[in-house]
Amino acid sequence: NMAVPLIDVPVDLGVAVALALFYGLICHLYAITPGRIIAGYVTDASGKPLKYRLNGLATLVVVLSIVLFLHFRGTIHIAWLYRNFTQAVFAAVVIGLIASVAALLWGLSTPIEKRNNARRANTIDHPNAVDHQQPAKSWNLLEQFYYGLDFNPRAGLYDIKMLLYLIGAVTLETIILSAVAEHYTVNGSISVAMLVYASMMTWFVVEYLFHEFVHIYTFDFFAERIGFKLVWGCLAFYPFFYSIGVHALVNAPTDISTTQAVLIAALFLLGWVITRGANNQKYYFKVAPEQPYFGFKQPGGKILLCGWWGVARHFNYLGEIIQAAALALPGWLVTGSILPWLYPIYYVALLSSRQIEDERICAAKYGTVWHGYIAAVPYRILPYVW
Secondary structure, eight states, X not given: OEEOTTSOOEEOHHHHHHHHHHHHHHHHHHHHSOOEEEEEEEEOTTSOEEEEEEOHHHHHHHHHHHHHHHHHHTSSOTTHHHHTXXXXXXXXXXXXHHHHHHHHHHHHTSOGGGSOXXXXXXXXXXXXXXXXOOHHHHOOHHHHHHHOSOSSOEETTEEXXXXXXXXXXXXXXXXXXXXXXXXXXXXXSOOHHHHHHHHHHHHHHHHHHHXXXXXXXXXHHHHOXXXXXXXXXXXIIHHHHHTGGGHHHHTOSSOOOHHHHHHHHHHHHHHHHHHHHHHHHHHHHHHOXXXXXXXXXXXXXXXXXXXXXXXXXXXXXXXXXXHHHHHHHHHHHHHOOSGGGHHHHHHHHHHHHHHHHHHXXXXXXXXXXXXXXXXXXXXXXXXXXX
């Protein structure tokens, strides 16, 4: 290893190559692994819905099977990624930067007159997304690099945005598995705190990949472009920051009680029920608005006013923050470290700002109908508070 001048981060070419190959493996499996093909929410310029191959969960299973095979074969220890975490972070940062530059060049290669300059992509219920503000036309090169130019670049069914989220999710789960292996190697057993944390994070990844068909109807797919924010976020920030809570647990001197673990899991489950319930209700309203969802029947109109969406305008965000808080608790309780709390703090900052953009997009899309919804549902995220 050698040290990079001015910054004390070790550069290990072997780790960088290994991570690049790992990302390449996920890309290859995404391209060849069978999966259900469905029409999405976003459309192309002609108004035809984009099609997606949903094989994320199958890809995760294949990748973890390969990792376990190589471990038991003696080729590489399953804890290798965690043991080389710092070098892997640095490699991911560099890979993310390179990929972000590639995304910019891809976007710039598209003629200006063919770019979608609106705040959101065209969708099946909003085929002409151009609104009164067209920021992409006036962005300078740095803004284009950060936010991106294309909403959904793809090659056939090879959707770049879907692939990026898949790389992040699979890498995150691999980091968790690697940390658990290191924890077991060091301690000879798995603590209750590590068990509940790893179980919650694994559930977070698995159920997300299981609900890929819902994800393609969310903000990320119709309002986020492929730029540094998303590309670097998925390749570097998503897997390596979201796992921040596991570090306090690997060598923790103490443990939590079974009762504490159950309460933490219950808190996580509460957040998941809110988030998944709200997201699924919105999804089914978009694909089958006439059908009731768990007894909630929408009384007509374009905007949900019942169920989860009658409680707060972005109630699903509250569920995500609750889940993040539950994931911070095990590491904090066993070490007193505040580092695990960076995860829920990040969620509060991210979602508090995202709901502002949500509301701007919805106001442009629905007009006076949206203002009526605000009057009927006055709370943004936290009922009776904000």
